[in-house]
Amino acid sequence: MIALTYAPISSLFLSPFVALFLLDNEWTFVNHGAFGAANRLSFETAQKWQRYLTYLPILPTYLRPTSIFSTNRRPTYLSYTYLPIESQPLRYIDRVLLPQMAHVTRLLAQHVGTDACDLGLLPNATSGLNAVFQRIPLTAEDSLFILSLSYGSVKKMAKESCRRTGAEYCEAQITFAHNSSTIDFVALVERELPVNAKVAVFDHVTSNTAIILPIQELTDLCHRRGCLVVVDGAHGLGQFDLNLRSLGADVYISNCHKWFTCPKGIGFVRATAEVQKWLRPVIISHGWGKGFVSEFMWQATSLAQKWKSQTLVPLEMSGLMALIQIPTLDRKLSDIDGNAVQDAMHFRFQIECPVKFIDGQLYVRISSHCYNTRHDYDKLAAAVLCLVKDLKID
Numbered sequence: 154m155i156a157l158t159y160a161p162i163s164s165l166f167l168s169p170f171v172a173l174f175l176l177d178n179e180w181t182f183v184n185h186g187a188f189g190a191a192n193r194l195s196f197e198t199a200q201k202w203q204r205y206l207t208y209l210p211i212l213p214t215y216l217r218p219t220s221i222f223s224t225n226r227r228p229t230y231l232s233y234t235y236l237p238i239e240s241q242p243l244r245y246i247d248r249v250l251l252p253q254m255a256h257v258t259r260l261l262a263q264h265v266g267t268d269a270c271d272l273g274l275l276p277n278a279t280s281g282l283n284a285v286f287q288r289i290p291l292t293a294e295d296s297l298f299i300l301s302l303s304y305g306s307v308k309k310m311a312k313e314s315c316r317r318t319g320a321e322y323c324e325a326q327i328t329f330a331h332n333s334s335t336i337d338f339v340a341l342v343e344r345e346l347p348v349n350a351k352v353a354v355f356d357h358v359t360s361n362t363a364i365i366l367p368i369q370e371l372t373d374l375c376h377r378r379g380c381l382v383v384v385d386g387a388h389g390l391g392q393f394d395l396n397l398r399s400l401g402a403d404v405y406i407s408n409c410h411k412w413f414t415c416p417k418g419i420g421f422v423r424a425t426a427e428v429q430k431w432l433r434p435v436i437i438s439h440g441w442g443k444g445f446v447s448e449f450m451w452q453a454t455s456l457a458q459k460w461k462s463q464t465l466v467p468l469e470m471s472g473l474m475a476l477i478q479i480p481t482l483d484r485k486l487s488d489i490d491g492n493a494v495q496d497a498m499h500f501r502f503q504i505e506c507p508v509k510f511i512d513g514q515l516y517v518r519i520s521s522h523c524y525n526t527r528h529d530y531d532k533l534a535a536a537v538l539c540l541v542k543d544l545k546i547d
């Protein structure tokens with residue numbers, strides 16, 4: 154166990170991609186799903202943007218200040234040097250930042266298969282989801298449909314929407330057989346969707362249980378039943394090739410800091426023209442009343458074998474994250490046991506991996522990005538076996 158704790162990781166075990174990230178190699182980091190990990194280039198670029206004005210364009214002659222206005226001043230308009238934002242804040246915000254945000258919106262829209270006019274920038278997924286649930290036009294005659302697997306804060310937003318409007322909150326319960334058996338989500342929604350459902354909320358990849366939902370089929374089904382579809386795609390961008398136009402969900406929200414490996418602080422909402430009639434950002438600022446894009450732009454800132462256990466669902470239902478049951482636990486467990494294992498992995502083994510308590514069982518939720526190698530999972534496997542023994546939870 155001592156060897157496991159203190160052995161330095163040989164560079165032979167490191168992924169060739171690890172140099173592209175800022176991760177501390179002393180740690181076994183298999184928790185990309187929580188907050189992502191920014192790639193080095195985008196992180197450094199973001200830092201430059203915070204401190205410097207990059208690539209100030211050379212102005213055409215007729216826009217340059219005349220010698221009367223520029224006496225005693227260095228003609229900065231001729232240079233491409235980095236300048237502190239605060240050397241001329243207005244020039245940065247009005248002439249550089251906003252055009253760049255428009256440019257980024259266009260690039261991102263192209264990348265996710267939609268039109269720039271349908272894409273709003275967000276500081277994170279949570280702010281976009283709040284905007285949706287605060288504005289969604291529900292009435293007391295409607296129902297809001299959601300799965301029990303949805304993200305905790307999103308369920309709270311949905312409940313608050315229903316409380317405010319009088320709509321009925323319908324949460325379909327998903328239970329697990331704990332034997333890696335598959336779940337037919339389309340059949341389940343077909344059966345459970347209430348006739349008066351006005352909106353259905355689905356995660357593209359569920360957070361706690363790491364299951365990819367068949368969004369296309371669920372969207373088609375809900376649309377046939379006259380129900381709007383809101384997709385919480387927090388784990389979507391970077392994990393899938395998105396074509397939001399053909400996916401057809403009425404609202405799709407994602408963040409860029411998870412699987413897309415951007416620095417924290419940027420996400421997006423894509424909404425159809427029909428939804429744009431009612432969707433507004435939570436925070437009112439200068440873009441208010443100037444259309445969807447402007448309004449949002451302004452507020453933007455093989456373990457199972459080793460453990461002789463099983464996965465929560467078949468691996469075909471998982472993407473870059475998966476849940477694997479912690480082995481041989483005979484006594485009644487609680488989420489406190491999960492926290493104890495997670496903390497022990499952190500403090501004793503420098504392993505960052507969440508432990509989830511689902512339907513009475515403990516699972517590790519492993520994430521896999523290009524900087525991970527098999528060595529990370531071997532180390533995790535050995536640490537968990539060691540902890541199970543030490544903590545006497547078997």
Ligand SMILES: Cc1ncc(COP(=O)(O)O)c(C=O)c1O
Nearest residue numbers: 277278279304356360385387408
């Ligand atoms: C499914 C899901 N939805 C929403 C969020 C919230 O994302 P953010 O922290 O970017 O607002 C998360 C974060 O982990 C998530 O996993």
